[in-house]
Amino acid sequence: MERLFIYNTLTRNKEEFKAINAPHVGMYVCGPTVYSDVHLGNCRTFMSFDVIYRYLTHIGYKVRYVRNITDAGHLEGDADVGEDKISKKAKLSQLEPMEIVQKYTVGFRDVMNLFNLLPPSIEPTATGHIIEQQQIAKKIIENGLAYDVNGTVYFDVEKFAKSHNYTALTGRKLDELLENTRDLDGQEDKRGRLDFALWIKAKPEHLMQWPSQWGQGFPGWHIECSAMSTKYLGEQFDIHGGGMDLAPTHHTNEIAQNIAYCGKSPANYWMHTNMLTVKGQKMSKSLGNSFLPMELFSGDHELLSKGYSPMAVRFFMMQTHYRSTLDFSDEALQAAEKAFNRLMEGYKTLQHLQSSASSSEDIKALERKCYDAMNDDFNTPVLIAHLFEALRIINSANDKKTTLTQVDIELLKTIYKHFVFDVMGLKTEEEGNNKAGTALEKVMNLVLDMRTKAKANKDFATSDQIRDKLSEAGIQVKDGKEGATWTIN
């Protein structure tokens, strides 16, 4: 198996990946809160973990990938006192909370599908695990690290910090956190300013609430992940992931909960993806600078000159390492779209490449470089650089400027299959070639054949007319050594 190195937020270092129970790997990623459409920033995180999931699988691991759906408990506004985000939206829309959940869950899955993300092994919901969350809260109280005040259960951070490193994930100093935490209204019940809720008492008008030993209420945000990761992956598993913005609060609290619950820190490797930015600023709903996937596909956005296909966008994201910020712009998207199309054209060219007795290129070494790139903390930009080297070789061979044996041609096909399609999850756009596609293929062969004859007769007026009219129709003719080919622009 490949030697894989992963950057671990816990140690701030790249470490060799060792699975607890190889070849099995448990991976938990914090999923979306389904109270509105997912924006592109969210998509980037899930896409990054999709590649991680795909690569782990590709090199032979059996991965159980759990990504939750947060459909309750997530608060609007200030910590622990606001309304449930989903309830709030439901009231505005005159809908049942679960209608909101259903609508945006379906929408989320549709978008993930368009971006060609593999579905996780398990996609559990917070509302489906109320009992488990209550049990964890109860156990933490028994262990003396949480307390119940008027129907709300708080985690005692300062008490926990006496015996454990509360800030292990971020390396911050507890004193500084205590100093810098603001006073918030409605939290008089808390003993410490860093304490957070495991279970929250519901007001009568609160739409989503469940009975508990502390009265009617709903779960705090962080506890759902503790409950679901423990249930499906065990008290300790391999990888826990999420966006970088979750590390200081959500993940820090999650680790504290797990330790308080069972004495064990849940994951060995914590992975965090960086933010998608617009003009240097984090894309987020609250800043109002977010893009919806559909706006991107249609081009219906003031910052876009045109629409972009899901695969062009996916390629765009792959060009940047997951731990770097990625700035989103029309210009960068156009460049990515072009590069992506060229890469995909290369695959077509590869299908009818003629072999030679010997190769002038070392394809095996190229394949090795691709693995090395991915083994180095999933470095897709470097992988892409190598794939463009492969593309150059393919095009050169097509121009008869380099030679390839049949074995090397097959190896190039394997590289494409493994890295472009399986690992990066890209696919050709015109999938689903139906009857119309086949018919077009035949028509184009006929038209290009006629043009070739016209050229042979030096009837350039006719051949140019065919080329120009096709161009107007969005079909580009490319003359090559072996005759003409075409693509739809």
Place this chain on the structure above:
RNA sequence: GGUCCUGUGGCCGAGUGGCUAGGCUCAGCUCUGCAAAAGCUGCUACAGCGGUUCGAAUCCGCUCGGGACCUCCA
């Protein structure tokens, strides 16, 4: 204000001590009836100042700029 990250050529974006990333754009050449496509070549950068070193984009310090988190957030 505190903590942390970051500043690469026209644009996007890898790279952490010596050996040209890559993509897009632009210019030239080859091929071509012409064009496109493709290939080749060129534009060879590392915010500024100082230091460490035989040698720094890469390490250290300072200055300036950008960002994240500290409050819901992928």
